Amino acid sequence: xxxxxxxxxxxxxxxxxxxxxxxxxxxxxxxxxxxxxxxxxxxxxxxxxxxxxxxxxxxxxxxxxxxxxxxxxxxxx
Amino acid sequence: xxxxxxxxxxxxxxxxxxxxxxxxxxxxxxxxxxxxxxxxxxxxxxxxxxxxxxxxxxxxxxxxxxxxxxxxxxxxxxxxxxxxxxxxxxxxxxxxxxxxxxxxxxxxxxxxxxxxxxxxxxxxxxxxxxxxxxxxxxxxxxxxxxxxxxxxxxxxxxxxxxxxxxxxxxxxxxxxxxxxxxxxxxxxxxxxxxxxxxxxxxxxxxxxxxxxxxxxxxxxxxxxxxxxxxxxxxxxxxxxxxxxxxxxxxxxxxxxxxxxxxxxxxxxxxxxxxxxxxxxxxxxx
Numbered sequence: 001x002x003x004x005x006x007x008x009x010x011x012x013x014x015x016x017x018x019x020x021x022x023x024x025x026x027x028x029x030x031x032x033x034x035x036x037x038x039x040x041x042x043x044x045x046x047x048x049x050x051x052x053x054x055x056x057x058x059x060x061x062x063x064x065x066x067x068x069x070x071x072x073x074x075x076x077x
Numbered sequence: 078x079x080x081x082x083x084x085x086x087x088x089x090x091x092x093x094x095x096x097x098x099x100x101x102x103x104x105x106x107x108x109x110x111x112x113x114x115x116x117x118x119x120x121x122x123x124x125x126x127x128x129x130x131x132x133x134x135x136x137x138x139x140x141x142x143x144x145x146x147x148x149x150x151x152x153x154x155x156x157x158x159x160x161x162x163x164x165x166x167x168x169x170x171x172x173x174x175x176x177x178x179x180x181x182x183x184x185x186x187x188x189x190x191x192x193x194x195x196x197x198x199x200x201x202x203x204x205x206x207x208x209x210x211x212x213x214x215x216x217x218x219x220x221x222x223x224x225x226x227x228x229x230x231x232x233x234x235x236x237x238x239x240x241x242x243x244x245x246x247x248x249x250x251x252x253x254x255x256x257x258x259x260x261x262x263x264x265x266x267x268x269x270x271x272x273x274x275x276x277x278x279x280x281x282x283x284x285x286x287x288x289x290x291x292x293x294x295x296x297x298x299x300x301x302x303x304x305x306x307x308x309x310x311x312x313x314x315x316x317x318x319x320x321x322x323x324x325x326x327x328x329x330x331x332x333x334x335x336x337x338x339x340x341x342x343x344x345x346x347x348x349x350x351x352x353x354x355x356x357x358x359x360x361x362x
Contacts, residue, residue: 043307
């Protein structure tokens with residue numbers, strides 16, 4: 001079943017985040033806990049981990065894109 | 078935005094962070110993890126650990142490096158000590174770290190409230206070790222005695238930076254007063270471990286850092302943390318440089334050679350990061 005990964009609220013005052021790198025490519029499977037993509041916050045780069053195993057279907061944003069908290073970044077199944 | 082070095086990459090698990098956030102929010106508790114926008118929040122919450130920040134969210138000081146909100150704090154919540162104790166139990170912590178906003182508006186700087194919190198934690202969690210991370214209490218020895226009378230296992234007060242940067246970055250603090258907190262703690266309660274930390278990357282020189290370590294060691298301080306300053310927002314003190322992991326290792330060697338019993342020195346080390354491990358290691362040596 002397909003679902004979307006959305007931009008998490010990494011910090012209480014965060015409105016949007018910049019996806020700085022994709023660590024999984026379309027078609028690539030992942031395990032729970034694998035880092036899927038990187039989001040830069042003021043202090044560090046956060047590697048966002050998968051909450052369950054699955055496969056990355058489609059990247060909905062490009063590296064360098066700013067994404068609002070809660071907006072989709074990828075399609076997974 | 079300038080590209081961050083590779084060693085500033087941290088794991089973040091949205092589900093696990095949300096669980097701990099909800100638990101803390103239900104208990105109406107603040108953490109310095111959240112208020113200071115700590116880079117290790119994801120890792121620590123995932124391990125179900127957090128550093129509680131008591132006495133409100135507003136701090137009476139306005140240090141230029143810190144993300145905690147400056148303002149006029151409200152009255153203390155007498156139920157807060159027990160709320161903290163209950164969450165320590167729920168999280169199953171073995172080592173609890175309690176910090177505070179600076180409360181220059183209170184005659185004792187919040188010392189009695191801190192002592193009450195230590196006692197409340199101990200009453201519900203007799204096996205938990207407790208570390209307090211306190212303000213300088215405006216240099217009051219009496220207030221420090223109040224905190225120490227609750228017998229925390231570790232008394233931590235951060236000197237934060239080299240003396241030469243106090244005036245511009247930490248204007249309401251006094252270097253010698255902070256050293257005095259560490260010195261007085263050892264004098265009043267020699268068996269309680271003392272701990273402090275400072276940041277690098279603020280523009281300090283190697284000579285200044287060397288003197289800082291000597292000054293701290295002269296207080297007979299046991300535990301030292303050295304960390305990278307990370308600029309919370311563009312309005313805060315400007316980050317001057319990223320110190321490499323190799324340089325942090327060299328600082329650690331230098332500090333150990335000066336006689337500190339435990340040193341944590343790495344870019345993402347924070348005052349309370351992996352504090353439990355530090356405590357265990359030093360007490361089992």
